[in-house]
Amino acid sequence: MKIIEQIDIKNRSDMIYAKTVLKNILKHQRKKYDESFLIFALMELSTNLIKHADGGEIWILKSDNEILIASLDYGKGIKDISWATKKGVTSLNNSLGLGLYQLKNSDYYTIDIFSLSKKEFHGTIVLLKPRDFKKSIISLQQNYIGEHISGDMFAKKGKFLILADGSGHGKKANQTVQFIKSFFYNNSFSCLLIDEFFQKLHNQIKEKMLRGAVMAIFEVTKNSVQICSVGNISIWYKKGKNYFSIKQKNGIIGEVFSSIAKEKIELSKETKILATTDGLDINKIEKILSIVPQNISSELLALTLIHFASVKSDDKSVIIIQKEEE
Numbered sequence: 337m338k339i340i341e342q343i344d345i346k347n348r349s350d351m352i353y354a355k356t357v358l359k360n361i362l363k364h365q366r367k368k369y370d371e372s373f374l375i376f377a378l379m380e381l382s383t384n385l386i387k388h389a390d391g392g393e394i395w396i397l398k399s400d401n402e403i404l405i406a407s408l409d410y411g412k413g414i415k416d417i418s419w420a421t422k423k424g425v426t427s428l429n430n431s432l433g434l435g436l437y438q439l440k441n442s443d444y445y446t447i448d449i450f451s452l453s454k455k456e457f458h459g460t461i462v463l464l465k466p467r468d469f470k471k472s473i474i475s476l477q478q479n480y481i482g483e484h485i486s487g488d489m490f491a492k493k494g495k496f497l498i499l500a501d502g503s504g505h506g507k508k509a510n511q512t513v514q515f516i517k518s519f520f521y522n523n524s525f526s527c528l529l530i531d532e533f534f535q536k537l538h539n540q541i542k543e544k545m546l547r548g549a550v551m552a553i554f555e556v557t558k559n560s561v562q563i564c565s566v567g568n569i570s571i572w573y574k575k576g577k578n579y580f581s582i583k584q585k586n587g588i589i590g591e592v593f594s595s596i597a598k599e600k601i602e603l604s605k606e607t608k609i610l611a612t613t614d615g616l617d618i619n620k621i622e623k624i625l626s627i628v629p630q631n632i633s634s635e636l637l638a639l640t641l642i643h644f645a646s647v648k649s650d651d652k653s654v655i656i657i658q659k660e661e662e
Contacts, residue, residue: 337399337476337635345407346391351382354394358405367401370444374403377439377464381407384436388412389460395639399471404635405464408643413453414460439464448636450628452644457624461639469635472660473497473556476638477653478615478646480505488613488653489513491520497655499569500551501613503588505651512546512590527555527598530564534589534596541590548591552611554657561609561657563599570618572625573601574608579625603659608634612641615652620645634658 340361343354358378362371378394385392389411397404439447439462446467451460479486487502487509500516502509516537525533530553541548550567563571563582566589571582585597601609612621624644628637634656641654 337397337404337474337638339395339476339478340398341394341396342478343394343396344391345382345385345394347386351379351386354378354382358396361396362403365401365403369403373442373445374405374464377445378405380436380439381405381462381464384462385409385411392459399469399635402466402469404466404469406639407462408459408639410459413458414449414451415453436462443467448633450632450636450640452627454627457620457644459643461636461643463633463636463639465635470661471634472658474634474638474656475654476635476642477651478642480615480651481648483651485510486651486653487513488615488651489517490653490655491517493521495556496520497554497556497657498551499554499611499613499653499655500549501569501615501651501653502549503547503591508547509651512541512549515541515544515546516549516551516589527553527562527564530598531596534564534566534593538589538593546590548588550588550613554609554611554655556657558660559603561601561603563597563601563609565597566593566595568614570612570614570616570621571599572610572621574606574610576606577630579608579610579622581622605659607659608637609657610637610641611655612645613651613653615647615650616641616645616654617647 341357362369385407389409392409395406445464448463452458475490477488487505490499498520500513502512519537550569552565552569555562566587572579582599585595587593638654638656646652
């Protein structure tokens, strides 16, 4: 998923601006969308942000040919989500209580909701997505505040995925990860020969005087994921009801590099593999993973981690890998 727009919503003029932005985005897409419904959804989600959370953000996202809309806030949270999405339910006077109900029960779209009302975490995320939206790999990136380029990068080539985080943020960090992406695309390798790949990359980054980077490569097959990583890319996997962290080895490609952490995870329907850059707080991630519902969708989980575990002073990225549906 790619974030196309992030719009602060605090009053009605922000809602009108968001509506104009969405119309302009839809106008320039090759695929035809149900514009009237998406605008209705945007206005409903924006209205709820103002009425129930003293404002928040609307994110317009794109994944392949699909447009998704998310609302995110740090309000008091929804204690009973199933109650909140019933027809006619509202906590306000002069409201019909049809907004979330209609969004959840559209023929083509539905909503995912995650909400917290705890002392440390409070707020709500609502994600509008197509009913048939099912991806085995979800990626989400949010740039450092005010930056149009990122020091984080993910890319896919065949059965391989890469997640890299260049030191710092801004232009120099972006130059490093763009070089890593090019190197990834233009060099053949396997996880059996990954040491040679990383050593060659390390040497070239030093020669070009680029910044160092931490990174992980994932070799994804039908029944397993082989992970090879250097440095503090944070990686977890879900087995049964619990998430377990994979210990990493110290090192920075292009600066101080000596060892590679390797792990193989068998994939089942219940397995999720999660990797994040250091733009997300590890301690907060672990707390969130301990309280998210078992059936939370990968796209909503990615939004939840970005929203509730963000470190403000860095780029932030998350990748979630799960077994492809047969």
